[in-house]
Each structure stands twice: as structure tokens, then as C-alpha cells.
Amino acid sequence: MAKAYNKVSTGITGFDEAIDMLRLGDNVVWQVDNVLDYKGYVAPFVKRARKEKRRIVYMHFGQHEPLVDDPEIVWYDLDPDQGFEAFSTRVYDIITEEGKEVFYVFDCLSELLEYWHSDLMIGNFFRITCPYLYELDTVTYFALLRNRHTYATIARIRETTQVLFDLYHIKNNYYVHPLKVWERYSSTMFIPHKSTMKEFTPVTASADLAEIFSFTSIQAERKDYWNRLFDEAREHLYLNEEQQEKMKDRIILLMIGRSKRINDMVKKYFSLAELINIQNRQIGTGFIGGKSIGMLLARKILESQTEDPFEEILEQHDSFYLGSDIFYTYIVQNGWWKLRTRQKKMAGYFPLAKELKEKMLGGAFPEVIREQFQQMLEYFGQSPIIVRSSSLLEDDFGNAFAGKYESVFCVNQGTPEERYTAFETAVKRIYASTMNEEALSYRLNRGLSDKDEQMAILVQRVSGDYHDDFFFPHLAGVGNSSNLYVWDQGIDRNAGMLRLVFGLGTRAVDRIQGDYPRIVSLDRPEQSPLVDYQDEAKFSQRNVDLLDVKANQWTDRSLEKVLSLDLGTDPSMFAKPDHKTNQRMKELGFKDRRQYILGFDRLLKESAFPAWMRKMLQTLERVYEYPVDIEFTANFDKEGDFRVNLVQCRPLQTKGPGEPVAMPKTIDETNCLFHFTGNFMGGNVRLPLDYIIYVDPKAYMESSLEDKYATARTIGALNSKLKDDTVMIMGPGRWGTTTPTLGVPVNFSEIGNVEAICEMSYNIGGFMPELSYGSHFFQDMVESNIFYAAIFDGYPNVVFHPQRLLERENLLVTLEPSAIRLSEMVRVVHADGLEIYSDIISQRVLCQ
Template sequence: MAHKTREGYFESARELKSRILEGTFPREMKEQFDRMLEHFGQSPIIVRSSSLLEDAFGNAFAGKYESYFCVNQGTPERRYELFEESVRRIFASTMNEDALTYRLQRGLDQHDEQMALLVQRVSGTYRKHYFFPEVAGVGLSYNPFVWKQGLNPRAGMLRIVFGLGTRAVNRVENDYPRIVALDAPLVKSHGGIADARRFSQHDVDLLNLDDNRFHSLSLMQVIHEGVEARLDLIGVRDEETSERMRSAGRAGQDVWILTFDELLSSTDFTAVLSRMLKALEGVYRHPVDIEFTANFNAEGRLQVNLLQCRPFQTKGQKAQVEIPEKIPKKRVLIRQEGNFMGGSVSQSLARIIYIDPKGYTKLTLSEKYDVARLVGRLNKLIERREDMPTAVFGPGRWGTTTPAMGVPVTFSEISKIAVIAEIAYRDGSLIPDLSFGTHFFQDLVETDIFYMAIYPEKENVFFNTGWLESLPNRLLELLPQEGRYAEVVRVYDVREKDLRLASDVVNQKLICYSAS
């Protein structure tokens, strides 16, 4: 079969994907689909992938295959049509480039990927013509990437949102779920009302029963429409913004910031999740990753529902790494405290791919996509990560779907990278996202990619871009046809500089420096 050959692995997958999307089901299977939909009635459902490789120990496949919400309203014929389309798209997702790259990296490219489906009733509550849970999120029973000294990684962590959990499992543009360390639930990775306002959830994912589709609404619109919500538990009033709006003649609009502080401090929510995570970890005999919802029942009590559980592929907590303190500033590329994921490491670097933030913001939309594809081509030039350990530095979020927020690469375009750095840049919305618990996070963990977020204007952060810019740009030596982007995409060979990255997760310190 051509797909199992080295030459045809990716190429033939495109044709296979197309054929799956155009495929039909036999009559007896359609009859079973009909009976199942009759069982669910008009309750919203979600169709999830459930393959043998995906559900086995050792391979999380986080986000590699699709899941689809079916709002499940309308005529039986329309409901069936949308369900069948979801099934085809899930089967076709086995031929996505990211999924193929993942299987190749994990030595699974010669295995038959046998796909099954899991159809679940969506956990939530009817609110006007919407349907969604009060709280949803992701939980990890072990958090090897604590962001503050003193936090216990074995206590686990949560990533929670208001509404459907899609905003917790994915990196969502201009939105930040609440990150919760279960041993210190009220400790935040930022401080002050301005940061709380900025680094919080601004939109809500829900199912629109009238339109029969998945929908995202702004939090302000949800509040303005009078949709029932326990805002007293999940948010605080933003009096400052409300006053500004009143002064501007926009009276009558309440503004809230979703902090979840009251939920975390005055209910048994964190205690229930802690017990659930530890019980599941005990049964699996391995750290676990869960998806959950929480809704208030008729008696007003919070009820937590477990939606999914799988082994969490963690590298564990490595031995403490000694951070050199007396390196001259001129030999230091980065020195900072916190804002990194990947545990304690001591890593040599051979190459740096640097996307100049100022130059990137001036590019057109299509040019930003060109830069992402260019990074992918540079990634493909790396035969073995061990022989050419490479770091990519770029503005905002790597892997975003919105180029204004960062560089829109796919995971397959950074799969051979050793270190990813996201740089906060003051122009535009180029802000990193410490994405603990997302599918992007799982990709980094499973492929052993170290992550850091760099905030150059913060205290205790030293980022020496002048050191980089003093080196020659090797882009045209590697890809001679890419001259038009040589001012924005810079490739530095740092082998002669003996560049080293050292991080200490216990003391939350990091340095990248030249040892020669």
C-alpha cells in the first residue's frame, strides 16, 4: 500500500483523506446511526475520535484527531446529515499532516490506525436558547511545569473556563483560561487588576439551539442578553471599566472579569477535583490528564462530571540544575525567573531561528503565512534534533491560527525543534500564552520541546537581542530562494559560541549563555 511507503506516506494521505470525505456508509450502518440518534433525541451530543493507537498507554494523540459538537436540533433528516458529516470528518482526520507527523515520530507509521467513535451527550444546562456548562476544563494529576517557587508539582493543576471546554483544551486567540495550582488555588501567574483584566477569559463557547451550531460570544454579550450564570462565583465586577463606560455614555452595562476566585475559595470544587485526579492516578498507576465539566444541580450543589481520562505523558521532575551566576552580561542571551515549561534542563544549542518582532508586525497577512511555511522548511532541514538542537524565537504565540497574534505554524512545522521561545512585543497583541494543559502543551511534552515565554520589559528579565544581531544571518545559505524575508527571519549558527540553556524548575531560574 502506497501510504505505508516512505515516499507515499504524506503524498497518498491527501488522496485518502479526500476519498474518506466523499465516502458513503452501508445501509445497515445508517440504520444503526438512526437508532442511536433516536436514543439521544434532541439532546446536544459530541462525536469524539477513539482509535486503538490514540487510547493506548504511551501515546496521548492530544488534539491530533477531530471531535465535533452536534447541536442536534431540527428535523431528523437534518440531524442525521450533520452527524454523518461529523463521522466522515473524524475518520478523515487520521490523514491530517499533524497526525501523520505524530505517528511517524512515535514509530507508529506502519501500524494500522483503527478508528472507532465515542458519542456522548454534552454535559451542560439549557439557558435561554443556549446550551453550555457552568465551568469546564482540563486537569493534570501531576504538573511538572510549576510557575512559582514553592508550588508542589504532585498536587496537580487545572485550566478552567466558563462555558464549553474548547477554550481550555485549545490555545484560543486573545483569551486566557484560569490556571489553578491545586495546592495553592488562589495563586496567579500574574498580578494586579490590569493583568487580571488582560489575562482572563473574554469570550464564551456555547451551543446555539436556534442556529443549530457551535457559537462563540463575548462575555459582555452573554451578560447583556441576561443568560443565567453564577457570576458571583466565577467573576468580579470591573468597577473601573464600568465607570469609564458610564462616563462615555454607555451606562447600564455591567463589566466582569472572570477570576473564578470565589468558586475556588468558597466551594469544594478544588477538593473534589484533587480527589478525582489522585483516585484516577492511583487506578492508572500513572499521572493522568482529564477533561471535566461542573454544573449546579437543582439543589444548588456543584456537580463535577468526568468526560475523559487518559495517561498524561510527563517527563517528570529532573534533578536540580546548577544555574551559573557569574556569567558576564555580554555573554548572556537570556536570564529570567519563571515563565518556562520543560523542567530542569541543561541543553546545548547549535542553531537559532529568530523572527524579528518589529519586522513581523509590518508584514501583510499573506506574508505572515509565508513566514510560517518558511519556518516549516527550516524545520525539515533538521535531520536529527540531537545533531542540530535548534531554538525558535518569535513574537506572540507559536501555532496560533490568527497571524496577528503570532506565527501560524502547524505542529509538523516545528516538530524537530528543541526549544520554543515566545516573545512579548508591545506593538499589537503579540503576547505569549503559558498554555499548561492544552493540546499544544501536550505536543511540547510528548516531543520533549522546551518552552519559554520572554517578557523583555519585565523586571528580572534580561534579553540580549544585540548578542544575536551581531551574528551573521545564515538563511540564504540554507534557503537561497527566501531572500525577501531575510530581514525578518534570521538563522544563526551558534555552535562556535557554545550556547547553552540551563533551567532550574525548583528555583524557577533560567539562563541561556555563551560558554566560550
């Protein structure tokens, strides 16, 4: 249905006649050499609108002189320094609140370059604002400074706006040259007009036109403001140190971020030339994100150390960085900004996220971005790469976002077209993961739901080598510089710890069915971790994550299969024969089958690897003045020498061990709920409980898959309803697993309000807790201040009396009536005075 075109005056009679008036819905863009020239044409427009008793709104954000001074005009002060999303959302909300047929005057849009540093974002702002103003039958004046923006930006604005004028001020005369006047035409409309406040006369004589245009020119392609700034930065390399430091400040603010603590370290450790080199490997504009910054900063800190020559053991990297502005451009380009704005409101925060996520998996990128993607892929050739989230808030002090966003391996095989499609799909998956429920809950719980969370992306070459048809590193893992959750009273928590796996590091950060990484305390790396499991083979890594080059996919293989490959180094550094199992297999007639235990014994006892990792973690903690969490890989040669690839570093969110707790002098082991030594995380606590949620292991084991998932959702509902109470949850196996046969498959958001978690072994069902040091689950527990204990029921010196809970009234149906069918499996009871005590010195934990 066509819009009803009501005519509106510019305030200049001759001007109105020349362009056949303005229309409701028109966005009017003025290209000017000086904002004061623009102001001269704002004045009659506002004066006429006031005479017609129109509602006029002034959007003020520029540093230039205000364009209006009438007290009857509605004035909004906007702060573009808050970032593109906050600014654009505020403008969108104002337009929504003001409603239909309002007249607007905007400050010069070129002023926004001083805050956003990117023509791309100016175009994005116009693309989302202009159509909404048109939809509401407004008339709006905008201005741009001529020759300040790229032709691509001007083209996007010309395509979107209804009216575009060039305004020239030549020899004390004003000339207006209409370039676009939508759905209006006359034989002289699109030639320059000599303009006064009364007359508007077309300039038709060729001599006069030639004289006018002799003062103007068509320039060669203009560089983006971002690129012009970095050209200026390169010129500063030849200036003195003081001038270089000032330029560093500018670059850090526009490329690194706004965390003062991180920025101060970047300024200290990076030269201007090094910051420029980072930008040389950037695609698009904007911030490179927390994960990229953490990786680069940690590497630079280590490389600058003279006492410990880390450069000798560090593997080089050649990463690329997708700037955060691409994320918003992708949303704007595909027409999803209105949906994004609605999703940011609490009413649509969760309900609209699914729709936006699905759309983000299927959009298109601008051609200029696609070409840069292609050039980067040509650089990597067919080397495997990993595409990793690197959001603005990620890996900062206070917010790790561990595991909340996706990382995607691209094996990078096939034709150039196939490799490009796989990469673009990976980028879309990471963008879509910003709408994951876990990520949304994390931001909401930490008061970040209204913050700009642009998604930058880190593209890294996968560390490792080809072994037949497979590609993987020898080692991967995570490391924590402060081991607050020690499992033995003799361990030095300041020495740090590792969570170590063979192959790709996915098994180090995720809880994998049937597999257990090697936990290493770096002061005593050879010590067996955690608890006497009785069967060393049962609680070790059994499968190896790797990239299958032939199948062009991420997959896994059995340890025995991988150890049979030519690893290029001595496999006995990592694995040893499982003599007990091999003897049994031999007795059964399987003489050619060999089983191994992946305990890394020789690596930890005989190599320099643990010592270097300890020094690395301690160095980073000293510089950060804060505990750190790293991710790494390591590769070995035939002589056993190794290189470590540091792929991530972030502040480790930790609350410290806490003050010593006075344990009860007398312990009634016949009547307490549980009592044991070791196998807990959370420091010293004394925690009085209000409620205990208990999942019965036997009933859970015997339940259907449907009821296992229903149990998880019921826990989530209880977590919400009891959020103001002190709650401990207890259940079989692994909380948060994706495999219901291994434990309760809750999302972390469904248990994020509890104060304590107990995982219980249940030998008949095969349930076995796994202490989560270094995993994403671990990070979530630490950041949420959740106390954790693993109860190995039936093991020596472990006291556990679940009947204390079974004999109490079950409040499940009272709190969650819809869960009545689960009442034999899920119990909610009043704690009736039960308290948790723990002491990290004696390693004792008690609930009585």
C-alpha cells in the same frame, strides 16, 4: 475491454465438463462442513496446475491441518492476530509481488473469526482481495465453513466472487452444488453433482435430490460471530467466578485492545456484566478505542473508591461507541482500499493522504450501519451530542494524539433527516481526520505509521443545560495530576493543576485569539497564575463557546452576553465586575454597559470544587501508577452544588523534572541572551545550543499576511534541515496559532524537531505569550521533550538582549535560498556556545 478468458482445469475431468472449466480471474469459494473435505478438492487442482507448470502460492494462516505439502509450492505464513489491516495489507503486497496468472490456495477463511471476531471483517477482506486477484488473472481457491457466517456476509462474498460451490459429504459420497458460475450456463449446471475424482454426475431424479437435501437445511438468519460470542458471555453470568474471568479475558482482547497495562486495569475494575453493558451500547464490531476506554475506566476507578464518595459529584453518562470495524468497512464499501494501501507506503504516505481524505468526506455507509445510527439518534432525540475520535492508538501510555483528530459538536436540531445528515457528516469528518498532516506526522515521528490505526468513535451527550437559545456547561477544562511546569517555587507539583474556562471546553484545549483560560494550581487555587500581568482583565477569558440551538451551530458569545442569561446558579461564583473598565465606560457615557473579569475567584476560594478535583486527579494517578490528564465539565445548581462530568482520561506523557542543574555561579546580565524567574516549562535542563532561529517581532508585525504564512513554512523547512542539530526557535506571540496576527502560524510538525521554544511579548504589536498548560500544544511539547519559555520583554526582572542574535551572521539564505525575501525578518545564527539553564526550585531560567 473484455477479459481474455483462458480456460483452467479443476483437476477433475467430469467437474471441468460440468462447469465448462474454470477461467483465469476466477475466485472459487467452497462452502464446506469440514476443512478436510475442502482439502480433497484442493489436491487435484494443485496437481493439475503443477503438471501445467503453473506457479502456485499457498496462503497459510489457519489452525487446521495444512492443505498442501508439496515443497515446490510457494508457502506464505501469515499472522491474522496482527489485525485486519496488517494482514490484509500483507496479502495485498504478496499478490502484487507475485504478479499475473498465479494460482492461489487460501486456508479456510472462517479461521479468521478467531482473530477478528466479526463476519463483517471477513466480508471486507474478501471484498478487497477477490477483485485484485481477478484483475491479475489468477485462479484462487477459498473455503468457508457452512452455517458459520451471516447471510449478509455470504451475500457479499457471492456478489464478489466468480464461482461459488456448496460441497456436501453425505453417506460417504461427495456432492458439489454449483451456486454461481459466472458467465457459464447449462441446463444441469446449477443442480447438485455426485462427485468422484473421475466422474461428476448431475443428480436429476427428484427422489435422489430430496434425499440429499434432507441432510441439509436453510437456517433462520444466523447471528454474527461477534453477537454469538456475547450471547455466550451472557450465559457465563450464571457460571462461577473462574469461568467469568476467562470470558472477561476474551472480551477485553476483542473490544478493549491490546495494551496490557490498560487491559489489566479494565479486568480489575470491570465485572463481566459491566463489559457486556458496554457492548450493548456499541454500534458495529471491533474495538471501542482509546478515548472511550479512558473515559470508562477513569469513571469506574472513581466510582469504586469508598474513602472518597466520588459518585456524589460525578454526572452520569449514556455514551455510545462506534466500533473500529466500521472504519475499515466504510473504506472497503466505497472502493478505497487500494488507495489506502498505496497511501500506507512511504512513497504515498503524505502525497495520497489528501486524495483519500477528500474521498472519505463523501462516502456512503452500509444500510445496516445507517439503521443503527438512526436508532441511536432517536435515543438522544434533540439533545446536543458530541462525536469524538477514539482511535486504537489514542490516549494510551506513550501516545496521547492530543488534538490530532477531530471532535464535532452536533447541536442536533431540525428534522430527523437533517439530524441524521449532520451526524453522518460528523463521523465522516473524524474518519477523514486520520489523513490530517499533523496526525500523519505524529504517527510517523513515533514509529507508528505501519500500525493499525482504526478509528473508533465515542458519541457523548453534551454536558450542560439550555440557557435561553444557548446550550453549554458552566465550567469545562483540563486537569493534570502532575504539575511539572510550576510557575512559582512554592507550588507543589504533585497537587496537580487545572486549565479552566467558562462554557464549552474548546477554549481549554485550543489557543484562542484574545482569550486566556484560568490556570489553577490545586494546592493554592486562589493564587494568581504565572506572572503579574498588570492588567487582570486583559489576560482572562472574554468570550464563551456554546451551542446556539436556534441557529443549530457551535459558536461563541461575549462573556457579558452570557452572564446576562439565566444561568441557573450564582454567576458571581465565576465572574466579578471589572470596576476599572466600568468606571471608564461610565465616564464615557456608557452607563448601561457592564464588563466582567472571569477569574473564578469565589469558585476557587469558597467552594469544594478545587479540593474534589485534586482528589480526583490524585486517585487516578495512584491507580494508573502514572500521571494523568483529564478533560471535564461541571454544572452547578442554585444552591451552588455541582456535578462533574469526566469526559476523558489519558496517561499524561511526561519526562519528569529531571536531575537538579547547577546554575552558573556568576551571571553577566549585560551580556546574556535572557534571564528571568518563572514562565518556563520543561523541568531542570542544561541545554547547549547549535542554532537559534529568531523571528524579529517588529519586522513580523509589519509584514504582509502572505509573508507571515511564508515565515511559518520557512520555519518548517529549517526544522527539517536542522533536525540533527540542537535548535532553539524564538518568535513573537504564540507559536502554533491559527491567527497570524497573534504569532507564527506553524503546524506542530513544522517545529517538532527543535529542542527549545521561546515566545516573546511585543507590546507595540500586541503580541503576548500564553503559557500553554493543559492545551494540545502543551501535550505536543511535553511528548517531544521541548523546553519552553515565555519572555515578557520590558517587565520587571526580565533580562533580554536580542541584539546578541542580531549582530551575528544570518545563515537563512545559505540553508533555505528560497526564503531570501524573509531575511530581514527571519534570522538563523550559530549559537556559539550559548546554553539554556533552568531550575524548578529557584524558578530561574538563563541563556548565556
